[in-house]
Amino acid sequence: MSSHASAPVPAASRLSPALKGRVRVPGDKSVSHRALIFGTLAVGETHITGLLEGEDVLNTGRACAALGATVERLGEGEWRVNGVGVGGLTEPAGPLDFGNAGTGSRLMMGMVAGNPITVTFDGDASLRRRPMRRILDPLEKMGVQVIEAAEGGRLPLTLKGPRELVPITYESPVASAQIKSAVLLAGLGAPGETVLIEAEASRDHTERMLTHFGAQVSVEPYGAHGRKVTLKGRPELKPAPIHVPADPSSAAFPIVAALIVPGSEIVVEGVMTNPLRTGLFITLKEMGAEIAYENARVEGGENVADIRVKYSGRLRAVEVPPERAPSMIDEYPVLAVAAAFAEGTTRMRGLSELRVKESDRLLAVSKGLDAAGVVNRIEGDDLLVEGAGSAAGGGTVETHMDHRIAMSFLVLGLATAKPLNVDDVSFIATSFPSFLPLMRGMGAVIEAAL
Ligand SMILES: O=C(O)C1=C[C@@H](OP(=O)(O)O)[C@@H](O)[C@H](O)C1
Ligand SMILES: C=C(OP(=O)(O)O)C(=O)O
CATH class of the missing domain: 3.65.10.10 (Enolpyruvate transferase domain)
Structure with missing residues (x-):
């Protein structure tokens, strides 16, 4: 597909x-994906202006809608998301197609982890070649089941969230905001603290948005160039306006x-x-x-x-x-x-x-x-x-x-x-x-x- x-x-x-x-x-593409994802995880209405209307982000919007959010375009770059809350996602009727987007697919693997639903992730030929083991490894540690995956843990793949997610401390093997964000988004659905350590600081839009939506997150320096991010799980995220x-x-x-x-x-x-x-x-x-x-x-x-x-x-x-x-x-x-x-x-x-x-x-x-x-x-x-x-x-x-x-x-x-x-x-x-x-x-x- x-x-x-x-x-x-x-x-x-x-x-x-x-x-x-x-x-x-x-x-910004990174902020745009996250605006739709956080809007979906908040309870109530998030208003977004300046959203990138590129195919990668539009695919994320469609995936959020397939998981139960109401995602509406009000005008150029102006969108409204009515979210369902952390843990409130519904099982989609079919596979989610992320097209060409690593960010959309990887962040949303983390996002669905805290929900006891089965979700299939797919994308175009380029995305099907990209490594997903880097996301599956920490998610499996948290209790997510990989029901099916192409060779090497690639797309198309199907994940099933457990009834009770386990919070983890995870040291990312590569400097990657996508790995960090997937773990933190999953951590929203786990009780207790999820900790992500990165040896080199990667873009911090997820941490900023967690704070913006009312989650408790702390960031400390780690080593010469790294960071340690600690998130308190199961918050109620409150809708917050976003200008991209x-x-x-x-x-x-x-x-x-x-x-x-x-x-x-x-x-x-x-x-x-x-x-x-x-x-x-x-x-x-x-x-x-x-x-x-x-x-x-x-x-x-x-x-x-x-x-x-x-x-x-x-x-x-x-x-x-x-x-x-x-x-x-x-x-x-x-x-x-x-x-x-x-x-x-x-x-x-x-x-x-x-x-x-x-x-x-x-x-x-x-x-x-x-x-x-x-x-x-x-x-x-x-x-x-x-x-x-x-x-x-x-x-x-x-x-x-x-x-x-x-x-x-x-x-x-x-x-x-x-x-x-x-x-x-x-x-x-x-x-x-x-x-x-x-x-x-x-x-x-x-x-x-x-
Ligand atoms: O988190 C993000 O929004 C992104 C992180 C980066 O990828 P990695 O996390 O794989 O380095 C970057 O290349 C990508 O365009 C967007
Ligand atoms: C690497 C990129 O994006 P993604 O990983 O979301 O496909 C990019 O936009 O250059």
Whole structure:
């Protein structure tokens, strides 16, 4: 089963004039999934504004409805969820289809754990390849039964929640907000305290939203870069309004575009600047990019700012340390694009998690750079990109059902000598449905049958 079985849509981007304008990218994908999930777990009505209406999030909304919540669209980005409470989910009539979304599927495995119901999780060919054992391991420790799963614990898989969930202390084997969130969401349904330890801090939107909805959660530092999160189970979550700020992972594309197309100057408005999400902006500044936060403010419990970016001449190559990976995990493909135009060799260290995203992003980026004529190599879990200040273009990039690969290479083609072709841009709709009109509105030349 696939929610996205349509024909591939090829595209090409070409050398573009200076990019200009003030733009607003859609709502943050991580916060949007969580807004619908927490709205479902609260008793009463949660009002959401700025929700990302991308396919990943819409699939989460449909899954919440299938579990008993009333999920309604009131207007553009404006949604209302009438929740059923922690432990109040009903068994869905059929399998839940999460399409392309790791976040939706993994968080909702945790969410259903505290309910004595049987639920089947499925997704598209990309999601069916991704590892789910990392979620099943802690959930099994809590008493969840894996009734059925594809080889290696992959989708499609069926879970059955126990009558009484056991709270656990779990040390996550990888820095992953999805593992952390699945354990904490399951912990809501367990009596007593559920503790999650991560050696490297990952994005903290779940912890923030738990507090926002009235759960008791405490966060302490753990080791040099880690955190220990303790949650008191079985709270009554109270509905709370949510305003979703603009997604820094989407803002990354126009920002890098402005840094590689000479003469550009743009502002991206209302971007979330949560420090656990801004590794890319820090790295670009280290490379010499002129990036300024203007009108910094707090909106809906998150820091946001308007981000002004000016073409800054040739960027400098840098070494990106492995401990920065969690705060810029989805941004490495587009950082590789910036690195292609920098002076010297950029080394991005510790990228093993990139191999288990919508595609093997380490390989997909390396092959895409090859197609664009950019010298690069993979050494262990590191990616090295030799910046030449220019790139030939001309080839075709394979996107492997991966929205970020598609958007990153469309950005690269805005500054290559020959146009750069991308085999399929349809998956951009999972996270950034307005990408093409937004980029074209700033002056980007992108040809696609969309
Ligand atoms: O929790 C989240 O919303 C996300 C966590 C990250 O995944 P991992 O937890 O697998 O690192 C990230 O890559 C994904 O896009 C969104
Ligand atoms: C990895 C991503 O998302 P997910 O894990 O939700 O599929 C992403 O959006 O880059």
